[in-house]
Amino acid sequence: MHAEGTQHSLEKVLAQEVQCTGRLLECLEAERLALTRRDLELLEKTTLGKVQYTRQLEELEAQREALVTELGFASGPDTLLDCFRSLPQADRLIQLWEQVLANTEACQTGNLTNGGILESSRQHVEQALSILRGQSGTPSLYDPNGDASANLGQRELGKV
Secondary structure (H helix, E strand, C coil): CHHHHHHHHHHHHHHHHHHHHHHHHHHHHHHHHHHHHHHHHHHHHHHHHHHHHHHHHHHHHHHHHHHHHHHHCCHHHHHHHHHHHHCHHHHHHHHHHHCCCCCCCHHHHHHHHHHHHHHHHHHHHHHHHHCCCCCCCCCCCEEECEECCCCCCCCCCCCC
């Protein structure tokens, strides 16, 4: 493939990455809604979407790296902009890449937020279970992994 065709392919892959990261971001927003509403059906749907878009992004990244290599540049974040700048439509390629990076950063933030919601829910469930077991709601000991010990306050009734 000649350089002009490779540039067109590169622009196409970058546009697909923008679209895919945007869809992943929408999925994360839907996941946040599902978590706050405790909607398990929607949560399952968003999880499947996240897996699908993540796999698609991995494939697009591999395609982009192959195209950059074909243009004579080593793959990697440091050389990517150099590659774009060497091409006639550099401004368009850089604009697409910056949108990919912005979407990716928003996805990371959304994923961290959703992880915080999950952790908070997990802690509430653990506290409720502790109360139901007649234990204090705030464990003071941790296991070797740094997690609160799940069997605090339980007594061994006997050994066989």
